[in-house]
Amino acid sequence: MTRLDSTSSLISNSTRPEDILNLPHRKVNSICCIGAGYVGGPTCAVIAAANPHINVQIVDVNQSRIDAWNSDVLPIYEPGLAETVAKSRNRNLFFSTNVSQAIEEADLIFVSVNTPTKKSGMGRGFAADLGYVEAATRQIAKIAKSDKIVVEKSTVPCRTAQSIRLILEANSRSGVHFDILSNPEFLAEGTAIQDLMHPDRVLIGSQDTVAGFSACASLAEVYSAWVPRDKIITMNVWSSELSKLAANAMLAQRISSINALSAICEATGADVDEVAHAVGLDSRIGPKFLKSSVGFGGSCFRKDILNLVYLSESLNLPEVAAYWRQVVEMNEYQKFRFARKVLHSLFDTMSNKRIAVFGFAFKKDTGDTRESAAITLVQSFAEEMASVAIYDPKVEERQVWLELTSNDTDIEAKVKERVTICNSALEAAGGADAIVIATEWDEFKDTNLNYADVYRVMNKPAFIFDGRSILNAGVITDIGFKLHTIGKGTEGRFE
Numbered sequence: 189m190t191r192l193d194s195t196s197s198l199i200s201n202s203t204r205p206e207d208i209l210n211l212p213h214r215k216v217n218s219i220c221c222i223g224a225g226y227v228g229g230p231t232c233a234v235i236a237a238a239n240p241h242i243n244v245q246i247v248d249v250n251q252s253r254i255d256a257w258n259s260d261v262l263p264i265y266e267p268g269l270a271e272t273v274a275k276s277r278n279r280n281l282f283f284s285t286n287v288s289q290a291i292e293e294a295d296l297i298f299v300s301v302n303t304p305t306k307k308s309g310m311g312r313g314f315a316a317d318l319g320y321v322e323a324a325t326r327q328i329a330k331i332a333k334s335d336k337i338v339v340e341k342s343t344v345p346c347r348t349a350q351s352i353r354l355i356l357e358a359n360s361r362s363g364v365h366f367d368i369l370s371n372p373e374f375l376a377e378g379t380a381i382q383d384l385m386h387p388d389r390v391l392i393g394s395q396d397t398v399a400g401f402s403a404c405a406s407l408a409e410v411y412s413a414w415v416p417r418d419k420i421i422t423m424n425v426w427s428s429e430l431s432k433l434a435a436n437a438m439l440a441q442r443i444s445s446i447n448a449l450s451a452i453c454e455a456t457g458a459d460v461d462e463v464a465h466a467v468g469l470d471s472r473i474g475p476k477f478l479k480s481s482v483g484f485g486g487s488c489f490r491k492d493i494l495n496l497v498y499l500s501e502s503l504n505l506p507e508v509a510a511y512w513r514q515v516v517e518m519n520e521y522q523k524f525r526f527a528r529k530v531l532h533s534l535f536d537t538m539s540n541k542r543i544a545v546f547g548f549a550f551k552k553d554t555g556d557t558r559e560s561a562a563i564t565l566v567q568s569f570a571e572e573m574a575s576v577a578i579y580d581p582k583v584e585e586r587q588v589w590l591e592l593t594s595n596d597t598d599i600e601a602k603v604k605e606r607v608t609i610c611n612s613a614l615e616a617a618g619g620a621d622a623i624v625i626a627t628e629w630d631e632f633k634d635t636n637l638n639y640a641d642v643y644r645v646m647n648k649p650a651f652i653f654d655g656r657s658i659l660n661a662g663v664i665t666d667i668g669f670k671l672h673t674i675g676k677g678t679e680g681r682f683e
């Protein structure tokens with residue numbers, strides 16, 4: 189039995205109570221979310237819609253982002269997001285840059301700021317830059333006049349909660365008490381609202397103290413407005429923090445595994461989709477996340493795995509570090525291998541050729557381009573002196589230029605000599621020698637796009653390099669295209 193001693197905040201040598209969610213706890217009336225990004229915005233919009241009695245303020249230092257959240261054109265594209273925001277905005281859901289006021293008024297604060305990979309100093313290129321988390325934490329300590337539950341929503345290295353505690357305790361007013369929880373987010377972009385509405389699990393990590401368990405119950409009550417109780421799981425903070433890195437590492441590992449197999453398929457005449465189907469029918473393996481691609485992108489897989497690599501190295505576990513690093517290296521190899529295949533098929537020269545790149549987002553149904561494989565492909569084609577025509581239905585033009593030029597004016601001039609951005613797939617394909625499908629948008633499928641029309645406007649031979657395996661090979665080759673599909677053997681197609 190667990191010993192719960194109400195006079196002491198610390199329970200020593202205790203196990204976590206099984207009925208943690210039913211423990212006496214403080215009701216949450218007001219929530220602040222620091223960070224109005226891809227996670228903070230959708231997550232707290234769903235919380236507000238499910239808890240009309242809770243006042244939810246999402247705050248950010250970025251004025252234009254907040255202005256967009258308050259407008260008809262939200263700063264991020266997610267199916268179902270606009271409808272969810274509309275349910276509560278200006279009722280119990282507010283977007284503002286007044287971070288201090290929101291902190292002061294909240295019972296519970298989500299820290300949902302960015303945790304990018306460090307660009308300089310020790311751990312450069314691997315470790316997480318926790319500067320934004322620290323700045324938010326210091327502001328909470330400075331502003332808070334009453335007890336707060338502080339929730340790590342950002343993905344952080346294992347034991348970050350300890351740093352947050354130290355900063356809060358060293359800088360807060362006397363008598364103000366903080367409970368720190370870990371509540372990592374597992375949503376995927378493009379399906380964020382669905383994932384939030386029907387999560388596989390909600391994970392809450394807390395300190396093994398009476399106060400920690402009680403804070404855990406407070407947060408669990410917020411989620412239980414729409415998430416079944418058996419899907420809300422609790423554990424210690426360190427396990428919770430590590431579980432998030434582990435989940436992303438294992439998801440990315442599956443993609444690198446199937447992509448490694450795709451190289452074997454192409455060399456042997458096997459079909460990676462058939463292999464994935466056969467393998468995925470084993471209930472121990474399962475069918476999801478076995479889609480071979482031109483390489484995974486997105487803001488988190490690479491950064492979180494490198495974070496795990498850094499953690500392993502810091503713990504003097506070099507073999508473990510090397511194991512996880514290979515997942516990222518395989519992903520780089522996949523992008524390189526695909527770019528090389530395009531070059532080789534175009535008779536080893538791209539100069540004076542036009543390449544149409546279909547899709548620039550890192551996956552369909554999002555306008556997010558962070559770490560998108562398309563960036564590497566476009567850069568590699570431009571280096572081969574191709575002229576590259578990009579079309580993506582949701583990515584804004586300025587975002588494409590930002591990814592390709594990093595706001596460097598010298599680079600920008602060179603890039604703009606080679607790259608153009610188009611308003612439709614057909615426009616991008618006009619006069620092109622090859623199409624490269626980099627993102628699996630539904631509108632690029634042969635059931636939605638008239639590839640006979642596309643073929644007509646292209647130079648011949650007209651090539652398609654399907655990096656997402658979305659096209660029906662028979663339909664495409666019957667039109668006259670030369671088709672290469674990632675992970676498909678060359679038999680019946682071109683060499």
Ligand SMILES: NC(=O)C1=CN([C@@H]2O[C@H](COP(=O)(O)OP(=O)(O)OC[C@H]3O[C@@H](n4cnc5c(N)ncnc54)[C@H](O)[C@@H]3O)[C@@H](O)[C@H]2O)C=CC1
Pocket residue numbers: 222223224225226227228247248249250253287300301302303320321323324341342343344373374375376377487488
């Ligand atoms: N993007 C995704 O799909 C997922 C991301 N995560 C994690 O969630 C965290 C946030 O990710 P995103 O929402 O994608 O990042 P993001 O970059 O879209 O948003 C973070 C926001 O925090 C704001 N910010 C930074 N410091 C601030 C401060 N001191 N005060 C107020 N605002 C501040 C920034 O201006 C930015 O708008 C990261 O740790 C990420 O690894 C976790 C699951 C999914």
Ligand SMILES: O=C(O)[C@H]1O[C@H](OP(=O)(O)OP(=O)(O)OC[C@H]2O[C@@H](n3ccc(=O)[nH]c3=O)[C@H](O)[C@@H]2O)[C@H](O)[C@@H](O)[C@@H]1O
Pocket residue numbers: 343373374375376377378436439443476477478479480481482483484485486487488489550551552
């Ligand atoms: O921590 C995060 O940021 C999130 O990272 C991923 O979500 P996300 O990156 O938004 O999207 P995914 O659907 O995981 O796709 C990531 C990349 O892998 C690629 N992918 C995915 C699945 C697959 O079978 N094959 C494949 O190549 C996608 O095209 C995309 O480029 C995880 O799926 C989320 O659970 C996690 O919360």
